Amino acid sequence: MSSAAAVDTEADLVCELDSVRGIVDALCSVRWKRFQDALVELSEHGIVIIVEETGCLQAKVYLQRELFIKYDYAATGRPRFGVSLGLFIDCLNTFSVHGRSNVLELRYPGPDMQLMLRSVDSPDACIYAEIRTIIPETISWDYNFEPAGSTPLSFTVKSAALKEAIDDLEWPGSSIQISLQPAPPSVIFRGEGHGDLQIDFNYYANTDLLIAFSCDRQVSHRYKYKFLRATTSNIPASVLKDNRGSKATIGRGGMLKIQHLVSVAKPSVPHPHIDSAGYQQPSRIAYIEFFVKPEVEESNADDD
Amino acid sequence: MKFKAFLTDNGINLLEKRILPALDKMGRVCHLYLTRDHAFFLHNLLSVDGVHSVAQFSKESLFHDYRISSNNDDRIAFSVDLSLLHRALRSVLAVRDSNSNALLIKLVKKLPPNSTQATPFLTFEARGHRSAVVQDVPVSKPLSRADVHELHLAVESCEQLPATLVMAPELSSLHSFVDGMKHVGDVMGVSVSKYGDLHLQISTSLIALGAEFRKLKVLGERADPVAEDNGLSAKTRVERGVQRGDAMSVQVSVKHFFKSLQCSLAKPDCAFFGIAPQGACLMVFFQFFVPGTRVTDKSFSLHCKLPVLDTGSS
Structure with missing residues (x-):
């Protein structure tokens, strides 16, 4: 748009994508409140968007370079900048609704360190945006997620079922206990507050629901309901429709990691490879990770 | 002050399917301004704020047997709730026998229940196969001569066209x-x-x-x-x-x-x-x-x- 030649040589990143809708879906899934600042990190592998809340909840969206139809990375080091997540999503939305297939170019930095976006599919109609970036406050506090032992403590459950379970637990409220036990292999969500509610996922009873399970000893931790809810509250409809699974892992100290896969395929191109685990061409998937810190516990004998 | 006309099929289609849904989004209430030759739906023309919109129809595009008379040069204007108008029209159409073809629209004064004062309505009348249906849409009192004049001027002022x-x-x-x-x-x-x-x-x-x-x-x-x-x-x-x-x-x-x-x-x-x-x-x-x-x-x-x-x- 502006003196293109000069900017081209200086930009850290110029990339193009053809599925704005999918990117919007992926970003929306980590938008749990109206005003959120996100940290964007660029690298030769792709773009990572990180959102945090009060040091107890962190979410990351991985947009690997394979998602882009063009990805020219020219920076040394890993440029980081802050941006308002809501504004970024609203802005992307105006590009995606433009009708028909549209190719969007992202460029960073602009002349004034902005994130520059523009549609590049039509020579006579151009939508463009310049989003002001902010200097990230501090270096994002990285969750050191380490496995809790030699056998991973994890389960994979249908995303829709996980969302439904967490939605249902709203009623008892504030604090939710998640337990994994090897015999019989099952995952138990338990909420105690205004009332008690317990939801059991039994591995043998319903292998369609609980797709995978790995646990060699009983473990149980409590998590704040509002943080658990944030992990599934904005899961895109496409994830539920594609019948995908979400993976939950409990790491050292009870740190809970929840992973979703969001399809960023162009809606016009149907993908033949959808099986029950929701597998698609890996290149058209954005990875979403949530990290939830457990509540400080008085007694937790089972974990180190 | 009298207004009475029959809606044509084309007019019904135009109003029900296209004009009323669009104008309703512009604002619920608008002025309906009727002259000897034209009918206008006008939004915000008498106010400073808001989007002014002017929808102008020749009488033939909506009506046949169009009759209007008033002592203000045969001009009548009043305000009407568009969503009510739209609803009334749809309800009349649902009952109407499409062969009978006569959908009458007229301005009347009626005594509403529990009231001693007659108020104006825009009334649709249609005859169905075995039944007849009447829909009364409440409208405002007719605008004063001065207001009608102002509406008229506002409609005419659109001559200041962009180059x-x-x-x-x-x-x-x-x-x-x-x-x-x-x-x-x-x-x-x-x-x-x-x-x-x-x-x-x-x-x-x-x-x-x-x-x-x-x-x-x-x-x-x-x-x-x-x-x-x-x-x-x-x-x-x-x-x-x-x-x-x-x-x-x-x-x-x-x-x-x-x-x-x-x-x-x-x-x-x-x-x-x-x-x-x-x-x-x-x-x-x-x-x-x-x-x-x-x-x-x-x-x-x-x-x-x-x-x-x-x-x-x-």
Whole structure:
């Protein structure tokens, strides 16, 4: 748009994508409140968007370079900048609704360190945006997620079922206990507050629901309901429709990691490879990770 | 004061399927202004704020056996709730026997229940196969002679036409684009140039979001694009155009702009944007073709006038 030649040589990143809708879906899934600042990190592998809340909840969206139809990375080091997540999503939305297939170019930095976006599919109609970036406050506090032992403590459950379970637990409220036990292999969500509610996922009873399970000893931790809810509250409809699974892992100290896969395929191109685990061409998937810190516990004998 | 007419099939279709849904989005209440030859639906013409919209119909496009009389040069105006009007019309149509063909619309005064004072209604009457249906839509008291005169002047004042009009890009995609823009800011800059450029931009402290459409069809004064402008940013191009006197820019409310685009519910064949002389307002004209042709249907017209926001500059 502006003196293109000069900017081209200086930009850290110029990339193009053809599925704005999918990117919007992926970003929306980590938008749990109206005003959120996100940290964007660029690298030769792709773009990572990180959102945090009060040091107890962190979410990351991985947009690997394979998602882009063009990805020219020219920076040394890993440029980081802050941006308002809501504004970024609203802005992307105006590009995606433009009708028909549209190719969007992202460029960073602009002349004034902005994130520059523009549609590049039509020579006579151009939508463009310049989003002001902010200097990230501090270096994002990285969750050191380490496995809790030699056998991973994890389960994979249908995303829709996980969302439904967490939605249902709203009623008892504030604090939710998640337990994994090897015999019989099952995952138990338990909420105690205004009332008690317990939801059991039994591995043998319903292998369609609980797709995978790995646990060699009983473990149980409590998590704040509002943080658990944030992990599934904005899961895109496409994830539920594609019948995908979400993976939950409990790491050292009870740190809970929840992973979703969001399809960023162009809606016009149907993908033949959808099986029950929701597998698609890996290149058209954005990875979403949530990290939830457990509540400080008085007694937790089972974990180190 | 009397008004009585039969709605034609074409008129019924036009009102029910296209005009009323579009105008309802513009604002629930509007003035219905009837003269010897025309019927007008008018929004906000007597107020300073808001989008002015004028939908004008020749009497033949909606009615047959059109009869009107008043001691004010046969002009009658009153305000009416469009969603009630739309509902009443649909309900009458549901009962009407389509062969009987007679859908009467008239202005009446009736005594509502529990009231001693007769109030005016716009009444639809239709005969079904075995039944007859009457729908009364409450309307305001007729406007005073002075107000009618003011409405009349406001309708006529649209003579201050923009020197240049550019044809809007495809309305549905423009509509969804502006729908997205609403979330980003409240004020939109609109520029129209003699080269056939239309530029929309929202600019806040956090974001500049815009769209530039070029090489659009131009009506009225036109100029050849300047070659040296080609490599420039959309914003600079507009600035240069304004300096040369080939472009005009105004600021309008995004909400107003979006509302005016809702007129696409009336299924116009195209739309034109223009800025009135001295940047007095932004005007949007919707063009309708005679079905199956590329000839403008002169029997009815629809346009909007968006007030310009005072930005304190220029």
